[in-house]
Amino acid sequence: MPEKILIIDxxxxxxxxxxxxxxxxxxxxxxxxxGLKALEMFHEIEPDFLILDLNLPDMSGEEICREIRKISDVPILMLTAKTSEDDKITGFSLGADDYLTKPFSPRELVVRVNAIIRRAKSKGNLSEIYSFRNEDLVLDNSRRIVRKRGEEISLTPNEYKILHTLVQYPDQVFTRSRIVSVALGFDFEGYDRTIDTHIKNIRHKIEDDMKNPTYILTVYGVGYKFMGDVK
Structure with a gap:
């Protein structure tokens, strides 16, 4: 069956x-x-994907995203004329999967939609073992074991949760606050900046060169993303 997409604009x-x-x-x-009509339709049709404009007459796209995220993890692509870094950070922190600035090419939008859907499907269908770069890095989620070049490495519970979350969404940017909400939960007692320390510790254990990481990359002004195709 074809994926159902709800466009709100x-x-x-x-x-x-x-x-x-x-x-x-x-x-x-x-x-x-x-916005209100979109929320009604969301419950009626249960779409597989949401394309959401931030500037709507009756309620903001941020409000809609916030409401949707209370009940669903459906992929969301935000559309906006806003170009500031703060606007993008806000969108990602609310749970958007990607961000496209107007004006844009419809062909680019379709490419992004397909890419996000592939990632979403991968999250649900991947095996419990994630292997990268000819088994240079292996995460066995069923046993909560991580290996680097065949050697088991020790991660704290929070480090493991963060790595596992990033691994499930390769090439997707996570803000610090989203890492907290998705990986650690809202009862996490640390601060957003604590994530930087966790990332530094994870890199120390899985990267060959801390100064030039290849797995967990910094997206300056936004957060972090994991690079590597799951096999």
Whole structure:
């Protein structure tokens, strides 16, 4: 069955163009031009993907994202005319999976949608063992074991949770606050900046060169991402 995509935007020309491109790529498309209407439709159709504009007449896209994240981890691609770093950080911290600035190419949007959906499917279908770069790094989640070049390495419980979370979403940027909420939970008693210390410790254990990491990369001004294809 084709994935169901709900597009939420009050620009009707954009809705028409984006809908056409997505339908041509075999998606089942639904549209809403108001936030409240979109939330109603979300419960009715249970979409597999959300394309969400931040500037809506009745409520902000941030509010919608916040409401959706209370009940669902459906992938969300945010659309906005805002270009500041703070706006992007806010979007990611609320749980957006990607961020596309207007104006944009509909072809690029389709590519991003497909990439995010592949990552989301991978998260649900991957085996319990994640292997990278010819078994240079192996994470056996069923036994909560991590190996570097065949040697078992010791991670603290929080370090393991953070690494496991990043591994499940390769090439996806995580803010510190999102790492806290997804990996450690809202009852985590540390601070966002504590994540920097955890990342430093994980890198010390899995990277060949701390100054030039190849697995966990820093996205300056935003957070971190994990690089490597799961096999």
């Amino acid at each position: 009050d620009e009707h020309n954009l809705l028409d163009v984006v809908s056409d491109y997505l339908r041509k790529n075999s998606f089942e498309v639904y549209v809403a031009d108001r």
